[in-house]
Amino acid sequence: MVLYTSPFPNSFLSVLHSFSWALIFPCYWLADRLVGSFVPTTYEKRQRADDPCYFHALCIIITTPIYLALLVASLPFALIGFLLWSPLQSARRPYIYSRLKDKNHANGATLLTEWKAAGSGKSFCFGSANVCLLPDSLARFNNVFNTQARAKEIGRRIRNGASRPQIKIYIDSPTNTSISAASFSSLVSPQAGDNRTVNAGIKRTTSMEYKGDNCGSNNGEENREDKGGSAEPHEGEENSCIVRINGEENGHMSDTETDAVNGQARASGPAEPSLEGDAEISKTPNHKQKEGDSGSLDSCSASRESLVKVRVGDGTVDQSTVNNKLLYKASIMKKTSVRKKKHTDETFDHEISAFFPANLDFLCLQEVFDKRAAEKLKEQLHHYFEYIVYDVGVYSCHGCCSFKFVNSGLLFASRYPVMDAAYHCYPNGRGMDSLASKGALFLKVQVGSTPQDQRIVGYISCTHLQAIAGDTTVRCEQLDMLQDWLSEFRKSTSSSSTANPEELVAFDVLCGDLNFDNCSSEDKLEQQHSLFTHYKDPCRAGPGEDKPWAIGTLLDPEGLYDEEVCTPDNLQKVLESEEGRKGYLVYPTSKNHSSSQKGRKASLKGNGRRIDYMLYTEEGLYLEWKVEVEEFSFITQLAGLTDHLPVAMRLMVSTGEDDP
Helix, strand or coil: CCCCCCCCCCCCCCCCHHHHHHHHHHHHHHHHHHHHHCCHHHHHHHHHCCCCCCCCCHHHHHHHHHHHHHHHHHHHHHHHHHHHHHHHHHHHHCCCCEEECCCCCCCCHHCCCCCCCCHCCEEEEEEEEEEEEHHHHHHHHHCCCHHHHHHHHHHHHHHEEEEEEEEEEEEEECCCCCCCCCCCCCCCCCCCCCCCCEEEECCCCCCCCCCCCCHHHHHHHHCCCCCCHHHHCCCCCCEEEEEEEECCCCCCCCCCHHHHHHHHHHHCCCCCCCCCCCCCCCHHHHHHHCCCCCCCCCCCCHHHHCCCCEEEEEECCHHHHHHHHHCCCCCCCCCCCCCCCCCCCCEEEEEEEEECEEECCCCEEECCHHHHHHHHHHHHHHHCCCCCECCCCECCCCCCCCCCEECCEEEEECCCCCEEEEEEEECCHHHHHHCCCEEEEEEEEEECCCCCCCEEEEEEEECCCCCCCCCHHHHHHHHHHHHHHEEEEEHCCCCCCCCCEEEEEEEEEEEEECCCCCCCCCHHHHHCHHHHHHHHHCEEECCECCCCCCCCEEECHCCCCCEEECCHHHHHHHCCCHHHHHEEEECEEEEECCCCCCCCCCCEEEEEECCCEEECCCCCCCCEEEEEEEEEEEEEECCCCCCCCCCCEEEEEEECCCCC
């Protein structure tokens, strides 16, 4: 299958489309600004409350007539542009495939060789997030604004979090399991190529300052650790380091060690400020770095409690070594009921993390509707992901029953080469959702090859279902179509036969914003859908019941800018407690209470509405291989930038022998 690198089959249509959009854009921009000026966010309301002269109201009185006059003047040009733009959409391709052109930072081909080296198997990490990148006037109804600045900051935070080295934590005490042996959110800072064991006494968790070279570029081959230094980690895992926890039970430090850590915190100077800041981002309150903010790994401050004391051998590392080598932000787990902790009936680790997982392999985003924001986001993500599929969907009346003004909002980023891609639009959208070409994006990626030169591939699907409450039937129909499309895509892209397999399937993952949760009484039909008999949900105990550690992914928009949750570290701390979740998450709906639960202290079902899913299946995979969940995370790194919590899952594909 040919991947489309441009939206149109020839340059003439591309130029004609650009010309038509140039005629439409002034009218679109003015309308967006005009509507947005009458929809303030809670952050803006708080700022204006301190304005005794009503300066903003005066600005609206002056600018509104100007916007209206310019809008009326631009309408004739917009109409001409629309008459050109609409028929062109019949020739438009359903997505744009972008590959990093800088060969110095491209490492997808190198990653394919790791499967041969990893004889016992390999792990893959998947992430999903709804980033709410709508036109600014529409985004304000979700209490977020400045879409262009948010897009750039979201991309920067994701790739900074994902480009961190991976840490391996091993507990010396067999009775202490509060910190797992396979953390992918915690950090340490060895020198390049250094894979040493570090004995660490850990007090509390949050962040250590990061100032690494790999945050601004792809994880090149020169940044990978020497994998021959230890026999304990899985082979083929890059940017990893081992931390051994010793000392008192439960991982606590002695009083002497605690004093030493606090002394180091006072002695340490701030890290160098980011070189990527710009005036545009400063307009948005979400990007102000505060004490303890770990959302941006190159922030200028670090809290005292976020520092970790590191020892090598029996001696203590001197201050210069700490300042030079331990400038990574970390999110090392403390022992709580919700953060990373193995339950007696659970086979994998789970946590609330202030960072996107290190060595993130695949990323699926929803609600990337704004085209300019998508370009900014793509530019940032290309510092880490080599392959990106964006601007997914159809416009006008092409391909769907009703007129589509915006695309599907789906975006996919990968470190591994994309082999095939396909998109389908849901034809049964209703209400406001019918104006967007919501659908499903299906991808086939190559993740390695066997010594016999058989390709090792994986399937990833990303979707966004009907959002309007009460449209249960619509969502169930969309889930039915999703299953049919999944099966069709697998058959159409498979080049193997049972007798002579040319490729081996390692995983099949489905993720996205499904707009229903597993606890609401109104979502019973979706909860019992046959999709969940074919795909496994790591957070689900059964229809209508989530596992105790699973939390909601839908934040209460009214509280996005509260001091308690406006930074990743703060949001992480709040969500660790039941009272915090009741105050800042939207809870499952029922007849007894409304969906807005701000400040509610009554007993509520579950831990919030979990509408963002990460599913996987063992059906259709290579029979001799086994797929298991290693870790699952709820991520707070996009605090203040979106009203959803991203989720991440790491899968281990075990071959059971050296060669498949």
